[in-house]
Amino acid sequence: MIKTGEKVLLKGNHALAKAALNAGCKCYFGYPITPQNEIGEYLSVEMPKMGRSFLQAESEVAAINMLLGAAATGTRAMTSSSSLAIALMQEGISYIAADNIPAVVISVMRAGPALGYIFPSQGDYFQTVKGGGNGDYKTLTLAPSTVQEMIDYTYKAFHLAHKYRTIVFLLADGMLGQMMEPAVLYDYPYEDIDNSDWALDGAKGRPGRWIGSIHRTETALEQKTLALFEKYDKIKQNEIEYETMFADDAELLITAFGSVARIAKAAVKRAREAGMKVGLFRPISLWPFPTQELNECAKGKKVVLDIEMNMGQMVEDVKIAVNGESKVEFFGRPAGYYFTPEEIYTQIEKTMEGLK
């Protein structure tokens, strides 16, 4: 066992699995898929030793519904999967959202569409943030960019899930899952949240409770969804998270999330050293998206350059946020090869040249 506070070399998938255990995750349900298999592999060994439940489900459809059931008892629980298999979970995700159930889903993106391959990708921004399930719902989504952040945001995912009784996604990719990097594991920093007033934890000695998404009258149905969105408004007010670097006096502002943001940072630093006024705006909460914050930041910029390892997904939210304050351009490539800092630097040079 790793001592708390010690800097160790950790694989992204192992780091988040260890963090989940520290966060008090009592139940894990999942079905194997590369590039996130180390999560299940690790938990399958550790959870039984701790008297917790690890269950390899017969399918992703089963896993997400098991998560729904376990989390409905107020128990901290999670699943993890990747892209094409997260696609199979969409029905259950919609139910978890509608039922106000606190559940954590780890999504380690790989290349698509469809089977694609195991290479890292950011092709599931839409799948996660816009949702693939039916109806009006939102999924709180956090996007780490280092192994350390895999720990930080796994903790935060469990915290926010229980604080708002909502589904929270940790959106990583194959690069972050597979790579090792020095990181510090520390104790779960959030207070425990009392679930006793709603959880389906046995009705002995109290009236029964009901959790469900069916509402047979017009009024009840409308009230249910309005209440859900009142909650989403609170999340928007309190939980937007982003990071900026050299943004204040930048003429060119780069937007990037997750693993691409860390690569872009190096290119931005080099551009600054070369005297170019370039900055970075990195959304960390992808929903709620830092719309107002990016709008403010984009004011007076000559161009906002959105960079993603896909053919252009977050760029739509960037455009909504920038809302005409600046020109928005996109630079992306589909999964397969990886952005190098040099490649992004070259694009920065080209874009700056175009501004003259």
Add this chain to the structure above:
Amino acid sequence: MATKDASIIFSGFGGQGVLFIGMAMSNCAMNEDKYVTWLPSYGAEMRGGTANCTVIIANEEVASPYEQTPDYVIALNAQSVEKFEMKVKPGGSLIVNSSLYHEKERRTDINYVYVPANEIAAKIGEIKCANVVMLSAFIEKTKIVKIESLKKVIRNVISASKAKLLEINELAIQKGAEYVKLPVCN
């Protein structure tokens, strides 16, 4: 750009321990307070074929754990030489397990270092230590990290109950480092 101290690819047959020596190298770098990333090849190519991992060591945060043109390649088998020889950065080095590779050099703009790691390991009495011989030779040759760091890392990894195994690995470190100091290697 982050001034990279080194980008290194460790490559060999699955089972030769290339991921392990990549991790050992990464731990050495971390213990010397450098920034480091380790990234394995993962998926189908691990099953029965060659395995490799990329280690990036730098003085500031590592941007990307990937490297198409590494400074160094440590090749433990012939397939790895064939796969990576042309990718080494000009001026970089290819460290070859010469027990398993006897072909001609295909480039003139990189350095070749030959270490008969299987023979050295066999003499110690444990052929499985060929990976540690290679790593030790590489560290001694390049001084990217200290040999002393490697000794510490190996002592941490091998539990005290396996004293014999630790002894063999320490011998592998010594012999690998000694080999690259020989005139034949310089």
